Amino acid sequence: MKTWRKPLKLGLVGATGVVGETFINLLEEYAYPVEEFRPFASQNSEGSKLFLAGQNWAVQTLKPGCFNGLDMVFFSSGDDLSKEWAPQAVKAGAFAIDNSNAFRMNNNILLVVPEVNGHLIDKNSKPQIISNPNCSTIQLVMALKPLQLHYGIEEVVVSTYQAVSGAGLAGYEELLEQTKNFQVPNHEGKAFPKQILFNCIPQIGSFDENGFCSEEIKIMNETPKILGQADLKVSAFTVRIPALNSHSEAVWVTLKKDVDRLDLLKTMDDFPGLAMMDTDYPTPLEVSGEEPVFVGRVHQDLHNPKKWLMWVVSDNLKKGAALNGLQIADLIFS
Numbered sequence: 001m002k003t004w005r006k007p008l009k010l011g012l013v014g015a016t017g018v019v020g021e022t023f024i025n026l027l028e029e030y031a032y033p034v035e036e037f038r039p040f041a042s043q044n045s046e047g048s049k050l051f052l053a054g055q056n057w058a059v060q061t062l063k064p065g066c067f068n069g070l071d072m073v074f075f076s077s078g079d080d081l082s083k084e085w086a087p088q089a090v091k092a093g094a095f096a097i098d099n100s101n102a103f104r105m106n107n108n109i110l111l112v113v114p115e116v117n118g119h120l121i122d123k124n125s126k127p128q129i130i131s132n133p134n135c136s137t138i139q140l141v142m143a144l145k146p147l148q149l150h151y152g153i154e155e156v157v158v159s160t161y162q163a164v165s166g167a168g169l170a171g172y173e174e175l176l177e178q179t180k181n182f183q184v185p186n187h188e189g190k191a192f193p194k195q196i197l198f199n200c201i202p203q204i205g206s207f208d209e210n211g212f213c214s215e216e217i218k219i220m221n222e223t224p225k226i227l228g229q230a231d232l233k234v235s236a237f238t239v240r241i242p243a244l245n246s247h248s249e250a251v252w253v254t255l256k257k258d259v260d261r262l263d264l265l266k267t268m269d270d271f272p273g274l275a276m277m278d279t280d281y282p283t284p285l286e287v288s289g290e291e292p293v294f295v296g297r298v299h300q301d302l303h304n305p306k307k308w309l310m311w312v313v314s315d316n317l318k319k320g321a322a323l324n325g326l327q328i329a330d331l332i333f334s
């Protein structure tokens with residue numbers, strides 16, 4: 001991590017959520033210079049205190065003028081709130097780094113994973129909204145970028161195995177609650193459409209008329225935008241599993257060139273933010289709390305030598321959300 005050239009005045013919308021908490025922990029862990037901190041959440045959390053940079057800061061609700069004087073606001077409280085409030089942060093003179101889906105596919109808004117397309121950010125630009133991609137997309141493009149750079153990519157197929165923390169605090173608590181009461185059948189929950197304990201659910205978000213759910217559409221749309229390859233064919237199938245944290249992906253990538261396996265491993269290993277595992281493989285439990293995107297089980301398809309299979313695992317709250325947002329802030333302020 002870098003540090004900022006001057007102490008910043010920061011806002012954090014969704015400060016009491018799982019991503020918000022991770023964002024604060026990262027600021028603390030790396031001792032970022034914070035001059036002022038304004039945490040925002042719903043009325044339920046108003047007045048509660050959050051500790052950062054040696055002080056307790058009272059949680060506020062969003063009100064007109066609440067961003068005045070801030071340098072940057074990180075938004076992590078859902079699409080509707082971002083749509084309404086991120087433009088107001090920019091009007092107030094702050095950069096808005098948005099962790100929601102609200103602006104990601106807007107042609108005028110940057111969608112950034114710093115290691116992949118961070119060059120798009122001009123630190124001399126005026127305050128604007130910058131989108132943080134979907135968590136599953138971030139770890140996917142991290143694994144794909146070195147392959148695209150060196151060999152070209154024809155097609156990507158991905159099947160995800162996503163942890164409950166991806167559905168926020170409510171998802172996390174629902175799995176813990178069902179685990180405590182595991183002998184009670186027919187768990188009813190709110191975060192997931194079916195019982196998540198002892199189960200896997202092939203639905204993340206709502207379905208469209210073609211049978212895709214919204215998480216799949218995000219991955220399929222965001223990946224070509226971030227990789228700057230509009231013609232890239234991406235097909236995604238997303239599944240929620242009863243892991244507490246960190247998303248896993250089985251990825252099939254068809255390259256444009258033939259490549260030797262060891263060359264391919266070296267190419268990926270040299271890419272910043274990727275941790276390659278050759279003799280072992282990563283699991284969500286082991287990877288939780290870690291910053292890199294882990295890749296294991298890289299092997300060649302038996303029918304098509306240009307097609308490679310791999311297993312990609314990353315902490316969705318860190319690189320998939322808060323850490324990526326903080327790295328975007330670094331590109332602007334360091």
Ligand SMILES: NC(=O)c1ccc[n+]([C@@H]2O[C@H](COP(=O)([O-])OP(=O)(O)OC[C@H]3O[C@@H](n4cnc5c(N)ncnc54)[C@H](OP(=O)(O)O)[C@@H]3O)[C@@H](O)[C@H]2O)c1
Nearest residue numbers: 014016017018019041042045076077078135166168169321
């Ligand atoms: N979880 C992930 O892995 C992940 C990854 C990438 C992107 N995201 C995106 O990040 C966002 C937040 O996710 P999360 O997982 O942190 O959710 P979460 O744990 O459910 O937290 C939601 C946050 O939003 C706040 N909030 C709710 N209503 C509000 C209001 N009216 N005004 C201000 N704040 C309000 C909540 O405050 P209270 O505590 O007061 O209710 C809480 O701080 C979502 O857009 C999600 O899609 C999440």
